[in-house]
Amino acid sequence: MNKTDKRDEILRAARELIAEHGFHGAPMALIADRAGVGAGTIYRYFENKDVLIGELHRNLEERLYPDILTGYLPEQTIRERFLHLGTALLHYFITNPLDYRFLQQFYNSPYGVDHRRDKILGIKEGSDVFCTLFSEGTSQQVMKDLPMVVLFGLYFGPLLAVARDHILGFIQLDEELITRTVAACWEGIQK
């Protein structure tokens, strides 16, 4: 096993354990076991657990964004792009439940709040797809004139909730239900 492999194994093991049992069901010793390395080896690749977790988050975004952006066409209407991102997001979480669970854990820990604070304060940079789409939507009057944060809530709130309930087995999301759910979100947000 070469250096990159080992690093990847550690990340994979950590992601799995955190997704399955939460941050506190993922001690370093277990991560090491599952990655097939010694406990000390982890510290050759990551300064400490916080850094490892931060890296997991970066790593996830690197897989999530390309995925939901394939087929995303800036020339489509705002509504079409809204529906695309929403369904793509749901699909991603359904096919990568571990990633969903990790994100859930992440945003409910001190790490996540800081991260979100930075992101929201940095909205003006507008580099984020969702920010761009939503500010376009409000300025073109096709979305309600509500603060960006509220629009985000109306969008991600329901999506994350149904994704959670699908993953927990409380509901079975199929193609039609996904479409109808995202459409309902749109109806809440559209002017």
Next chain:
Amino acid sequence: MNKTDKRDEILRAARELIAEHGFHGAPMALIADRAGVGAGTIYRYFENKDVLIGELHRNLEERLYPDILTGYLPEQTIRERFLHLGTALLHYFITNPLDYRFLQQFYNSPYGVDHRRDKILGIKEGSDVFCTLFSEGTSQQVMKDLPMVVLFGLYFGPLLAVARDHILGFIQLDEELITRTVAACWEGIQK
């Protein structure tokens, strides 16, 4: 300090610490300190930490439900009742941010998932205000014909998200913004 006072002090201290720092920032020793009792004393009132946390949840519901149900009139239209509950819920969380934070922590822990599972499987009992309102809404065709779980997501998802962002200081919810947010939820859910 008499017996009931002491029990209440322990509950208050636990609620505060969990709300402020999460479940894992609230060790029994700290709870005892803040309650002004010895560490062992807690175990005279609560069998263990799990029981204490469960009791906190029960206690919260006993304060939350009466609050949001004052002024709730079954003879009002479904839409009116929907708006009433939504705004009442947001008001409650804004004026009781510690309760919001506790609930957030609770539902993101194993305790919470089990609790929700029981609740969802027990929907048929229909004792819950929200369940009753929503099944009335779908059967009378004024709400979209979506599974109860999805409707819940479209309702609570945004509400909890904006409550969180208000409490974190990312946004300032005033009367008007609350009304408009709940109205937007309704537009997503109505047929």
Next chain:
DNA sequence: ACCTTAGGAATGAACGTTCATTCCGTTTTG
């Protein structure tokens, strides 16, 4: 009225466990 005493309530030091991190002997690599 005062002292004694019994028993439940309260205490906090101590215990066993778990965790992140470090340390050092061993193995692999160049």
Next chain:
DNA sequence: CAAAACGGAATGAACGTTCATTCCTAAGGT
């Protein structure tokens, strides 16, 4: 063979919980 990488036992801090002890109150005896 020197240097880097590795493994996993060792370490110490933090946790929930326990329990031998102390404290408080109020009943009972004088």
